[in-house]
Amino acid sequence: MTAHPLRRALAALLFALPLAQAQEFTASTDPARAQVTLPEPAKPALPSLILIGDSTVRNGRDDGQGKGPEGQWGWGNPIAAYFDLNKINVVNRAVGGLSSRTYRSSGHWERTKPFIKRGDWVVMQFGHNDASPVNDNSRARGVLRGTGPEKEDINNQLTGKPETVTTYGAYLRGYVAEIRAAGATPVIASPVIRKRWEADGVTVTRAGGNFAGWAAEVARQEGVAFIDLNEWGAKRYEALGRTVVATLFPPDPETVHTNWLGAAVNAQLVVAGLLQNKVLPEDVYKQRFAPDGSDDRPVVDARKVKVEAPRDAKLPSLVLIGDSTVRSGGQNGAFGWGERLAPFFDTQRVNVVNNAIGGRSSRTFFTEGRWASVLENLKAGDWMLIQFGHNDGARIGDPAGKNRGSVPGIGDETVEDTRPDGSKEAVQSFGWYLKRYITDARAKGANVVVLSPIPHKDRWKPEQPRDFENYAAWGEQVAKANGAQFIDLTLRVAEAYRAIGAERVDGFFSDARTHTNDAGAVFNATQLVEGLKRLPGQPFKGWLREPGL
Structure with a gap:
């Protein structure tokens, strides 16, 4: 069977970008207690772009479950290839299965903070796991909905310890404050879009009314750069069409986790967001993208061309x-x-x-x-x-x-x-x-x-x-x-x-x-x-x- 032409076009990324080296990963049945060996800045003297989030940023062992490019991948793997690693470290410290709450309560945030220094940038993307139950004996990773000051005191059934659970927005604000205290620049990204279509088969279902909207709200409140992976991803999928988008994911019923090609598409959107918000110096990029996936090289000033x-x-x-x-x-x-x-x-x-x-x-x-x-x-x-x-x-x-x-x-x-x-x-x-x-x-x-x-x-x-x-x-x-x-x-x-x-x-x-x-x-x-x-x-x-x- 002949491959779809847009699939061929996107597949060129597989040959243009290297897969980042896999990291050691062992997990218990509780993702919040995952024993994960995460990467550290390769060149500590350089500034770092540090990523925190869930499996849509870094999936499992970061090796596609041994299935190669067709396995599950987060966008934090292919994004490194779009940067000059002689000028900046790209450090993917996301952990699969965690929420904005459990990334902190599991201790991963405390283990990540020592690597954040003045002049660094930290991109956070949470939300896919935050809608889970607040208290159960399986994951206990849910948060309170919204961005307000509400709190709930629980006796965590999973850990057996008391815990105060706050809203999604409050957890994001906590990361923002601590990143700024370290002299670094926080960036908030909405959760990546899911492969879900409206009844017309051409419109992608947005999540703007909940976690994507709340992420945008916190970014506005805190004056933080925001990358709208929800809306941009939806528009990109609609432009590609349902048949091509299906090739960006492992076989159905998977709707959340992309394969490596889909991760590269999401990575392009993150690069586009960093560029649009002028977060990083121009010279650290090896390749540039606009939200539609096109090359985003600076347009030469016509006045300088005779x-x-x-x-x-x-x-x-x-x-x-x-x-x-x-x-x-x-x-x-x-x-x-x-x-x-x-x-x-x-x-x-x-x-x-x-x-x-x-x-x-x-x-x-x-x-x-x-x-x-x-x-x-x-x-x-x-x-x-x-x-x-x-x-x-x-x-x-x-x-x-x-x-x-x-x-x-x-x-x-x-x-x-x-x-x-x-x-x-x-x-x-x-x-x-x-x-x-x-x-x-x-x-x-x-x-x-x-x-x-x-x-x-x-x-x-x-x-x-x-x-x-x-x-x-x-x-x-x-x-x-x-x-x-x-x-x-x-x-x-x-x-x-x-x-x-x-x-x-x-x-x-x-x-x-x-x-x-x-x-x-x-x-x-x-x-x-x-x-x-x-x-x-x-x-x-x-x-x-x-x-x-």
């Missing part, structure tokens, strides 16, 4: 506009196809001017004023290539989207978005922005070719759904309706990838799935040139030459 002018103003110009897949500038070994296009042209006859800029969408290339600057240099007889789409899918209204998302489609409908300075922006459709570029350029006497985006590393095989299907369709419709040419670069590159096979294609990328290296940029530039040769009337015939000649 608009490129034609080398020889007397010659016609081939002008490129787009995102980092057109020009990456060598950042982290990435190059866009536009940076390897000039050798295919006779530069004594035409200027090749690459004014693409990383991190932009069809919307932000326009709203930031980049288009106005490019337009000043356009003249009659020039040609322009347009390729956007990789960043247009960001959610409008989500700060993690960096105000890049455009309205889906080609219509005139708008959606209001709030900019970082508090001002409001009427966001147009992807097609609206393309039409504006085309009509502005043609008004200057220039010609336009619209390109669909290059495909992702994991979305080009025949059995996989077509990458950028909507953006290709929208681009073609707008081009034809407004006097521009269109090249389905997504499909052209995908077909070329299929011809050479996965091993070579994997060697074309500088990151997990989006940005090509030098060889990949040359390969994709070659496919573009083949597309230009096949345009009606062969408008580029007099400019093209074989590279190296």
